[in-house]
Amino acid sequence: MRGAIFDVDGTLLCSMNAWYNAVANFFRVRNIDYDKSQMESFKDMPLEESLPIIKRDYNLDMSMHDILKELMELVRIEYEQNIPAKAGAYEYFKKLHNDGVKIAIATSGYKELCEGAFRRLGMWEYIDACAFSTEVMKNKSHPDVYLLAAERIGVDPHDCTVFEDITIGIGGAKKGGFYTVAVADESNTAEQDELKQVADRFINDFTELL
Numbered sequence: 001m002r003g004a005i006f007d008v009d010g011t012l013l014c015s016m017n018a019w020y021n022a023v024a025n026f027f028r029v030r031n032i033d034y035d036k037s038q039m040e041s042f043k044d045m046p047l048e049e050s051l052p053i054i055k056r057d058y059n060l061d062m063s064m065h066d067i068l069k070e071l072m073e074l075v076r077i078e079y080e081q082n083i084p085a086k087a088g089a090y091e092y093f094k095k096l097h098n099d100g101v102k103i104a105i106a107t108s109g110y111k112e113l114c115e116g117a118f119r120r121l122g123m124w125e126y127i128d129a130c131a132f133s134t135e136v137m138k139n140k141s142h143p144d145v146y147l148l149a150a151e152r153i154g155v156d157p158h159d160c161t162v163f164e165d166i167t168i169g170i171g172g173a174k175k176g177g178f179y180t181v182a183v184a185d186e187s188n189t190a191e192q193d194e195l196k197q198v199a200d201r202f203i204n205d206f207t208e209l210l
Helices: 018-028 035-043 047-055 064-082 089-098 110-123 144-153 166-177 186-198
Strands: 003-006 102-107 131-132 160-164 179-183 202-203
Touching: 003 144, 018 035, 018 186, 035 047, 047 064, 064 110, 064 166, 089 102, 102 144, 110 131, 131 144, 144 160, 144 166, 166 179, 166 186, 166 202, 179 186, 186 202
Parallel strands: 003 102, 003 160, 102 131, 160 179, 179 202
Antiparallel strands: none
């Protein structure tokens, strides 16, 4: 392995609940009942894909910009102050860096949130490049964001490992020719059997790789 490409939410950071809680709080203050199973399905999408559906289905009299701004503010403090890294993630980053492996993140999240969390956790200095789903305008069922990350660290996909916590992400990475590692998270409990089948390897946390 010459390159390691990591998803962020649910893979490196224990942050999936931060997004779910932000959406729940958004609806709660407006006294709007929402479909919890629908909200769960949105975890596989960039906000740019899920927010138009939320706006339409719940008849929100707000602009997309204002919805996004409010949700971002709800999660910003969590990323900057509270959200922890997965067990062993910092140590594994340091090991990869010391072994000369290039490190990239490939995420449907946002740079300002990722950077705030990783700087606090001491991991930002080990990240060589970032790629965002908003740059490729495709979700993670496609390999594009992983291919962009590999390009930015200058490593052929066949020499890279992609770390992901969602099945569609593992599938998208495999389409791009990457070796894949699925990472357990409390948010993917229901799909862990499937993850174990589709990924090349499954881990509970990064201490298994040290």
